[in-house]
Amino acid sequence: MAKTKKDRSVDTEALGFQIRESYKTARTNIAYSIIKKGCKKIAFTSSFKGEGKTVTAMNVASALAQQMDTKVLVIECDLRRPQVHSALKLTPTPGLTNFLNDECTIEDIIKKTKLPNMDAVCYGAVPPNPSELLASEAMAEFINSVENEYDYIIFDTPPVGVVIDAVPIIKISDGVVVVVKNNSTTYPQLNKTLEFLERSGGKTLGVIINKVKPSETKKYKKGYDGYSYGYYGY
Secondary structure (H helix, E strand, O other), rough: OOOOOOOOOOHHHOHHHHHHHHHHHHHHHHHHHHOOOOEEEEEEEOOOOOOOOOHHHHHHHHHOOOOOOOEEEEOOOOOOOOOOOHHHHHOOOOOOOHHHHHOHHHHHEEEOOOOOEEEEOOOOOOOOHHHHHHHHHHHHHHHHHHHOOOOOOOOOOOOOOOOOOOHHHHHHOOEEEEEEEEOOOHHHHHHHHHHHHHOOOOOOOEEEEOOEEEEEEHHOOOOOOOOOOOOOOO
C-alpha cells in the first residue's frame, strides 16, 4: 500500500553513509564547541517552519548517544507545532506540559526511545500559553533536576522567526544550532536569526544546512563558521 504521508521518523540506519558521517562531524564540532564539565545543553532552532529543524536535532542527538557512556535527553519545546514525538514514534502524553501543570511526575514523562542511551520528553498537550510555560520556574526546576542524569540535553525549540517562545530556553542553553534549508532560507533571514540569537543572549555554535548537494557545500563555508552539510533525505 502506498504511503499517504511522508514518514519523518528518525532511523539512523536508513541514512546514507555520507549523511551519517555528516551528523557525526556535527556531533564532534558541537562537543568541542562547549568546554564545560557536566551536562551540555544545546538548543536547535530555525528561522521558519519546514526547514528540517526537528529531524536534524534528533539525528544529531542520536549521533551523540552513539558515543560510549553518553546519555542524551531530547526535550520537545516547540509546543505550538510539536514534531519530536512523531520523529521518535512516541506517544506525546503524558509530557512536558502535563508535568509543568503538576499533573504527573518527572518519571512519568521521560520516555525510552528505540535508540540506546537516548531518552525523550514529548510535549504532552498543546497549551494556550507556551511562552509562559517555557519561562516558568517549574521549567527551570525541571531542567535542573534532569541535567544531573544526562551528558547532553537537546532542546527542539520553535523557529525564532515566528514566535519568541524559544528565548527562555536559548538563555539557559550552552549553545544554539541554527538549521536552514538549502534553496529555501535566504541569507537575510539567516542574518536576522543570528542577530536575534545574539540579542537574546544565545551562543550560536553553528549552522546546519539541509538538502545541500556535495558540489554546493563549499559556497556555504564563506562567511559563516559552523557546519555545512548536505542531507538528501530523512
